[in-house]
Amino acid sequence: MDNQIDSEFLERYKRHILMKSIGGQGQKKLGQAKVLLVGLGGIGSTVLQHLSAVGIGKVGLVDKDTIALSNLQRQTIYKYEDIGKKKVSMASNFIKNLNKSVEVIEYDMFLNSDFSARIIEEYDIILDGTDNIESRELINRHCVRNKKPLIFGGVSGWEGLVSLFVYKNSACFSCTFSRPGKRADIFDCSSEGVLGVTTSLVGTLMVAETIKLICGTGPLLTNKLLVCDALNGETEVLNIKKNKKCEVCLQFN
Ligand SMILES: [Zn+2]
Numbered sequence: 001m002d003n004q005i006d007s008e009f010l011e012r013y014k015r016h017i018l019m020k021s022i023g024g025q026g027q028k029k030l031g032q033a034k035v036l037l038v039g040l041g042g043i044g045s046t047v048l049q050h051l052s053a054v055g056i057g058k059v060g061l062v063d064k065d066t067i068a069l070s071n072l073q074r075q076t077i078y079k080y081e082d083i084g085k086k087k088v089s090m091a092s093n094f095i096k097n098l099n100k101s102v103e104v105i106e107y108d109m110f111l112n113s114d115f116s117a118r119i120i121e122e123y124d125i126i127l128d129g130t131d132n133i134e135s136r137e138l139i140n141r142h143c144v145r146n147k148k149p150l151i152f153g154g155v156s157g158w159e160g161l162v163s164l165f166v167y168k169n170s171a172c173f174s175c176t177f178s179r180p181g182k183r184a185d186i187f188d189c190s191s192e193g194v195l196g197v198t199t200s201l202v203g204t205l206m207v208a209e210t211i212k213l214i215c216g217t218g219p220l221l222t223n224k225l226l227v228c229d230a231l232n233g234e235t236e237v238l239n240i241k242k243n244k245k246c247e248v249c250l251q252f253n
Contacts, residue, residue: 013055026215027055031101033214034122036060038111038139039129040087042074042196043153046203047129049077052095052102054211059095060123062107062115063087074196111135120146125213127151127206128173137248140165140173145252151209153202156192158231160202163221163240164209169253170222175243198230 009027016022016030035056037047040063051059067075067082067090077094078087088106095104109115111130120126120142128139128150136152143150149167154160165172205226212218225238242249 016054021217022211022215026217029214029216030055030211031057034058034060034124035127035210036062036120036123036125037127037129038062038115039131039135040065040075040091041071041129041131042194042199043129043155043203043206044091045075045077046200047127047153047207048091048095049098050204050207051210052099054207055099056102056210058103058105058123060105060107060119061088061091062109062111062119063091064108064110074194074199076196076200111138115142117142117146120148123148125149125151125210127153127210129153129203129206133177136173137178141248141252144172144174144248149213151206151213153206155194155198155202158195158198158229160198160205160228160230162202162205162209162226162228163224164213165222167213167220167222169242171240171242172246172248174248175246176225176240178246178248195230198228201228201230 013027016027017024033056035051037044037059040061065087067078067085067087069083072078072080078090082090086108088108092104092106095102107119126139126143126148128136130136140150143166150165152163152165152173209221212220223240225240226235227238228235
């Protein structure tokens with residue numbers, strides 16, 4: 001039986017195992033990792049496809065929404081017949097159909113006081129695929145308090161942002177965006193509109209960052225903000241830094 005498991009493992013992940021930067025050891029680390037994905041919209045759809053395909057050990061899914069017609073333009077895991085169904089259930093089914101070795105935990109909840117530090121504590125890495133500033137600030141507070149790395153993705157129109165916050169005392173979301181004059185709410189696709197492709201672009205880059213963090217490879221996006229502009233075909237990496245006056249960092253560090 002063990003040989004059977006090993007041969008399936010080797011066959012499924014052989015393209016990863018061939019890579020020097022991942023290899024068999026990296027693949028095993030991916031299989032032991034616990035990742036929490038908050039938000040099952042456009043970014044979340046792409047993220048969970050890759051988290052399950054790459055063989056993350058445990059994936060937690062947080063969302064309270066049901067699927068709507070306007071979601072189908074970018075939330076690529078859902079089908080027309082899924083309209084009205086719970087995102088968390090459909091997303092969970094998607095993962096189970098793709099990779100049975102992934103343990104999936106469903107959190108059918110709003111991001112309010114129910115979404116507690118207790119949930120965050122069970123995971124190694126938190127991925128933020130939400131679309132509003134209130135949710136992002138709440139997730140960030142929990143991550144800073146629990147010292148959990150937070151992989152951030154945001155989209156608007158043709159543009160996307162990706163960063164790794166709260167890792168080895170790096171800048172947090174609030175250090176970066178919650179300053180007077182900064183407009184984090186521009187990354188709210190419900191008011192600004194978004195190209196479906198941009199959410200996939202950002203989601204894919206977030207999973208790449210997750211894999212690097214788990215496998216201990218490559219330079220990470222700590223204290224950096226990756227900006228991609230699909231319209232002009234350009235990417236840019238901006239340096240960011242911890243804000244000494246950040247209220248969240250001051251409260252919990
Ligand atoms: Zn901060």
